[in-house]
Amino acid sequence: MPETPALVTVTRVKDTDIVEFTQSKILDEGNISEIGNILNDLVDQRPNPVILLDFSNVDHLSSAALGMLINANSRLRKKNGQLRLTSIKPQIFEVFVITKLNKLFRIYANRDEAMESFT
Amino acid sequence: MVSNGSHGHQPRRTSRSNHGRAESARHESANTSRAAGDTDFVTTVIPSDFAASRELQHRIIQQVIHHGYSERNLFAIKLALEEAMINAIKHGNKLDMKKKVRVDYAVTPQHVELIIEDEGPGFHREQVPDPTSEENLCKCSGRGILLIEAYMSKVEYSKGGRRVRMIKFNQADTPSAHG
Structure with a gap:
């Protein structure tokens, strides 16, 4: 059993890596950096990474977490990858709207819709 | 690794007018005193350390919860406090443990003020x-x-941007704050 709970779970479904944030808060600098590393590894592993980020459990996140997502997205785009975000709670979605990151990321209400959106 | 034997976590109460003279309270103090004023401020000085910040944030948020703020307002205050503390510790003090962050806060049923x-x-x-x-x-x-x-009702910067003062009024859920 791990000493510290995992920050994310990664499940491969067909060609998509589904990354679910397991904690309710994405605030701690160390955690954000670790999640960033995990996402970067997923991007680097494959020629055309396809990643779905599931925010079902997330109640709080900081601008540093947004920065980490932006970095991962930029890295992925360089490899012609696809990234989708899903199951974002309304109060977190508002953070995306205020920062206009809802225009940068493709956000879907649920996993099925997000999965269908991959080309 | 970051242990510095700081005694700076103890809050002390100051009157509303006191936060104008930050330098006078820059020393760390374990004293708690209450002065007359419109609003009682609690003053806490912490090192540039995320763990100390987390503890202080938790203490402030507990007070906000105690006063029955709505989920939405609570979210706003948590977020703003988190961002302001990161700004102070990381971007302001550049994680220099010798540098302090001073936080004056007042939590009432009507408003939350954070300096x-x-x-x-x-x-x-x-x-x-x-x-x-x-x-x-x-x-x-x-x-x-x-x-x-x-997310906050009012935000002011002073001292060349070293100080931010922010207020959240405990209104019934405010319209969404779009930028």
């Missing part, structure tokens, strides 16, 4: 690029300030 001051070089608000503009959307900075201003 956060670091010992860094300060910044000019107008020089922070708009992170929502097309060319900056992929950059990683400026969003903390944007979020603070979007």
Whole structure:
């Protein structure tokens, strides 16, 4: 059993890596950096990474977490990858709207819709 | 690794007018005193350390919860406090443990007021690029300030940007704050 709970779970479904944030808060600098590393590894592993980020459990996140997502997205785009975000709670979605990151990321209400959106 | 034997976590109460003279309370004090004033402020000085910040944030948020703020207002205050503390510790004090962050806070049923001051070089608000503009959307900075201003009722900078004062009024859920 791990000493510290995992920050994310990664499940491969067909060609998509589904990354679910397991904690309710994405605030701690160390955690954000670790999640960033995990996402970067997923991007680097494959020629055309396809990643779905599931925010079902997330109640709080900081601008540093947004920065980490932006970095991962930029890295992925360089490899012609696809990234989708899903199951974002309304109060977190508002953070995306205020920062206009809802225009940068493709956000879907649920996993099925997000999965269908991959080309 | 970051243990410094700080005694700076103990709060002390000051009157509303006291936060105008930050230098006089810059020393760390375990004394708690209550002075007359409109609103009682609690003053806490912490080192530039995220763990100390987390503890202080928790203490402030517990008070906000105690006063029965709505989920939405609570979210706003948590977010703004988090961003302001990161700004002070990381961007202001550059994680220098010798530098302190002073936090004056007052939590009442009507409003929450937070005054956060670091010992860094300060910044000019107008020089922070708009992170929502097309060319900056992929950059990683400026969003903390944007979020603070979007979620709080009132935000002021002083002392060359080393100090931010922010207020959240406990109104029935305010319309969404779009930037």
